[in-house]
Amino acid sequence: MSWLLSFWRSSIGGKVTMAVTGLMLFGFVVVHMLGNLQFLFAEPEKINSYAKMLHDLGPLLWVARIGLLSVFALHVTTAIRLSRANRSARPVAYQRPGTVQASMASRSMVLSGFSVLGFVIYHLLHFTLEVPAITPEFEAQVKIGEEFTKNVHSMVKTSFDNWYIVSAYAVFQVILFLHLSHGMQSLAQTLGLQHKRYTPIIKLTSFGLALVIAGGNMLIALSVKLDRFLPDLGLVG
Amino acid sequence: MKVKLHIWRQSKKSTRKDFKQDGKMVCYEVDHVSPDMSFLEMLDVLNEDLIRSGEEPVAFDHDCREGICGSCGVMIDGVAHGPEKGTTTCQLHMRSFQDGAEIYIEPWRASAFPVIRDLVVDRAAFDRVVQSGAYISVNTGAPQDANAIPIPKPDADKAFDAATCIGCGACVASCKNASAMLFVGAKISHFAHLPQGKVEREQRARNLVEQMDEEGFGNCTNQYECEAVCPKEIPIRVIADMNREFLRAKAKEE
Missing domain, CATH: 3.10.20.30 (Beta-grasp domain)
Known part of the structure; x- marks a missing residue:
């Protein structure tokens, strides 16, 4: 295993670690948003039975959770190692710094990354661990068929009744958008995917996907807050 | 004025x-x-x-x-x-x-x-990177016939684009992380597209990256400031080339 550690310690090995773990986390964010889009159907049963299905996975859920958590931890620790090395690579800063083409998103990756970390912790305390100080009181149980199950819909609904919480999530979506819009195209370059014809497409896709994810999540929060759902718009029956 | x-x-x-x-x-x-x-x-x-x-x-x-x-x-x-x-x-x-x-x-x-x-810096770190393998080892003897090794024009162009590097260090200076990856990428890409460079490609990718890390350069975060200031306009493609070469070398390592 020492070869793996020495690979991780090298500059490109660290970058590849960021790219691969970033891609996995991106996959998670996509699935997370797609699952939550079920809020848009108005009926609480949809999201509640989805949540029940996930919880019923039992040990598999824990495998997924531990896997996700280790990928996340690896992404963060590698980021810390690389950015510390980057800092010490320039011991004296320029008196007059200049930037020619580096995007705002690319320059704020460390900041946006740590904001995402902070928000993920808040998000977990809010919806997973349900810390009383953060999570508003909600109707805890709901009956689906014969069984009682956790009322995820009520938990989200009561939370997003509060404009402060909605705005906090909105700010987070903007940060997530910045992080993903650079991260996606950056990981392609790191993995050696650079081509005259495809790179512009990758950049556009990266931007578009980041927008779809942030927008989709925002749509869920707003839809719940404003009590407007797809059936209201005549989009689904 | x-x-x-x-x-x-x-x-x-x-x-x-x-x-x-x-x-x-x-x-x-x-x-x-x-x-x-x-x-x-x-x-x-x-x-x-x-x-x-x-x-x-x-x-x-x-x-x-x-x-x-x-x-x-x-x-x-x-x-x-x-x-x-x-x-x-x-x-x-x-x-x-x-x-x-x-x-x-x-x-x-x-x-x-x-x-x-004042404004003079010691760029010997670049020389040490080059010495670690940015060359091809050949037995010197009678020169080979011209065009004995056919090289497709697009490959020759890619190699030449990378070979135009003059080692000025602007890439390192402009990089927000003081990374030398455009320079090292140019060296690796220069040889990676040529048949003469293929023999030592894995060793070259490994050694150059190792030396670059040892010199204390930062890590590329794909912001492309280097490409914008390079006086020879070396494209960031060379960094992707380097990443591929390094990954290939590491995967084949025994």
Whole structure:
């Protein structure tokens, strides 16, 4: 295993670690948003039975959770190692710094990354661990068929009744958008995917996907807050 | 025209412990600057003024003054080699500045490039990277017939694009992380597209990256500032080439 550690310690090995773990986390964010889009159907049963299905996975859920958590931890620790090395690579800063083409998103990756970390912790305390100080009181149980199950819909609904919480999530979506819009195209370059014809497409896709994810999540929060759902718009029956 | 310069002055060589030494920004005014002067000629004029008044002239690196040797190079208002695209500092002319402009001139900043004096930095780190394998080993003997090894034109072009690197260090200086990946990528890409380079490709990718890391350069975060300031306009494709070559080498390692 020492070869793996020495690979991780090298500059490109660290970058590849960021790219691969970033891609996995991106996959998670996509699935997370797609699952939550079920809020848009108005009926609480949809999201509640989805949540029940996930919880019923039992040990598999824990495998997924531990896997996700280790990928996340690896992404963060590698980021810390690389950015510390980057800092010490320039011991004296320029008196007059200049930037020619580096995007705002690319320059704020460390900041946006740590904001995402902070928000993920808040998000977990809010919806997973349900810390009383953060999570508003909600109707805890709901009956689906014969069984009682956790009322995820009520938990989200009561939370997003509060404009402060909605705005906090909105700010987070903007940060997530910045992080993903650079991260996606950056990981392609790191993995050696650079081509005259495809790179512009990758950049556009990266931007578009980041927008779809942030927008989709925002749509869920707003839809719940404003009590407007797809059936209201005549989009689904 | 007349310009006001803010120049980094440092009389002692930077050490790992004390990178700044006695360095500080000093302000100078230069009169009688012609717009047709190159940036370095303007510094020559300043130095003549300084010598006349008994002060120490500003030390800066320069040699060919036609953009091919890679000796010159300073940060001008935070941009390596100044505001013009695809030029070295010596190819920059004063007509690119407004009359009465205030110009900040600083040396390349990287822990791998210690300042020797004023604007002069020690770029031996680049030499050590090259020595670690940015060449091909061949038995010298009678020269081979020309065109004995056919190379497709697109490959030759890619190799040549990378080979135009003059090792000036602008990529490191402009990088927000002081990364040398454009330089090292150029060296690796140069050989990766040629049949002559294929024999030692894995060893080369491994050794160059290892040496680059050892020199204490930062890590690329794909912001592409290097590409924007490179006087030879080396594309960031070479970094992707390097990443691929390194991954291939690491995967094949026993």
